[in-house]
Amino acid sequence: MSVGSGTRKLALILAAVTAISVPAAAYFAAEAFMRHKLQSYLDTTAQTVLQRIDGAVDRALVSLHDAETRNVAGCSPTDREALRVLVFESPVLKELAVHGPDGAVRCNNIGSLVQITPASTPFVTANPRVSLAVAVTRGAHGRALRVFWNPDGTILYGGIMSVGLFVPHQVIQRGNSGLGIDVELVPGGRLVSVRGAGAVEGSRQFSAVAVSGSYPIRVVATASEGAWRLEHGGIIWLAVVVGIVLAGLMAAVLLAICRRRDPMADMHRALVNGEFIPYYQPILDIDTGRIIGCEVLVRWRKPDGTIIPPGAFIGEAERSGFIFPLTLDLMRQAAAEVGSLYAARPHMKCGFNLCAAHFQDQSIVEDVINVFSGTELKLNQVLLEVTERDPLPDMELARAIIARFQDLGVRVALDDVGTGHGGMSYLLKLRVDVMKIDKLFIDAIGSERQSTAIVDSLIDLAAHLNLDVVAEGVETFDQVEALRRRGVRSAQGYVFAPPLPGSSFVQLVEAMEPAAATAWLPRKKSLRG
Known part of the structure; x- marks a missing residue:
């Protein structure tokens, strides 16, 4: 309460x-x-x-x-x-x-x-x-x-x-x-x-x-x-x-x-004091083993050093509207923390989560432009993820906002595909660039025939719609092999790395992706470069 x-x-x-x-x-x-x-x-x-x-x-x-x-x-x-x-x-x-x-x-x-x-x-x-x-x-x-x-x-x-x-x-x-x-x-x-x-x-x-x-x-x-x-x-x-x-x-x-404690008052105080910090979960190319990006996830670091996971406060933030300043603050911190890292590796993408409420007002486009304007993290390196777990109240407005982002070079992913309200209609109507398959289906690969069939169907649909596919929540090498056999190239999960604080993520990328070694990579309109 x-x-x-x-x-x-x-x-x-x-x-x-x-x-x-x-x-x-x-x-x-x-x-x-x-x-x-x-x-x-x-x-x-x-x-x-x-x-x-x-x-x-x-x-x-x-x-x-x-x-x-x-x-x-x-x-x-x-x-x-x-x-x-x-x-x-x-x-x-x-x-x-x-x-x-x-x-x-x-x-x-x-x-x-x-x-x-x-x-x-x-x-x-x-x-x-x-x-x-x-x-x-x-x-x-x-x-x-x-x-x-x-x-x-x-x-x-x-x-x-x-x-x-x-x-x-x-x-x-x-x-x-x-x-x-x-x-x-x-x-x-x-x-x-x-x-x-x-x-x-x-x-x-x-x-x-x-x-x-x-x-x-x-x-x-x-x-x-x-x-x-x-x-x-x-x-x-x-x-x-x-x-x-x-x-x-x-x-x-x-x-x-x-x-x-008043959760809203606590969250506003925490935002002012810089207690909400970004964590970065690497996304890898499972064919080459190279880091091709990350998903930025929020953590609440209390003054005593305790780290609070997002499940404890994101729901309240979305219900109260606090999610808007929180998301923009997370983007600013990420641009400052990994901007130079990304500037030397233009093929890498940096993903941020948006909720359904972000797609009720076109002002989100100007907010994102203002956040990254003048930073080393460019708009064409930004990947915005919209979850399917909550319904989009205005599908036409959401499609118009996504189209504006895509005109700016920002890529848009549909997160948690297969678990939420939209089903396949979101993939068809929103015209996103990337499909992220939920951990629920990845866990069942090889053990549940029905879930395996759903994964195969999603991969086939993505191929027909010319969408990149990212597998979420990959935790075993058997899952990696199964995804590779099905043609999935991008994945994230604890088998590779958990969400990392900024300094650890920077060290990991610099160790696995030296800037000099990535300068020759061609730029493609895909998650991988």
């Missing part, structure tokens, strides 16, 4: 944003979670207290109904004893009294009347026989809830409930959240108002309200956000720490993406 400079910039921005936003998001998420937990806690607490109160009132009414069932109507010893037993058996009633139709107390379980100051008028419930009121009693009871049961209008049973039992101590003492519980008779009779420790002044207050469906009772639970934060703030900082760790991991991944 290649990463462009734009992507790297985006990755850097994302890394910076991640380093800031993820811990911040974790902090705000923890804050939201904490508030949600606080609200949930208040909702649960309000409902718990309300259910406790509803249950207590229900039990009180059961005792009042029992008084009716036992026919307690006056203040006889039997009636008073019945009232005492009912209060003793009730977990919620502190006093049980019998009232007349006018509300006056006739009798209670104590024997003496308790002084009661009404704090609210009675509130009728969903059951018209039941009503509730707030009262303040003198003595031990303090503020109380009065529950009335009116079975027939002639007698009234009333019970006093201590509201201290309504809110469990464990609810108030649970934590340091500044919890408050208010119990009211709707629409405004206050029964209980309890506050826990730990409220923070000026802190935001959260609340939850629970309303009874049976009685006019409302429970309001409140808590201080600041106190809750003090009690549960560790959650926030844990979330921040986790967010920082996560942000670090994400930023590290993004920065690792940034550090990944």
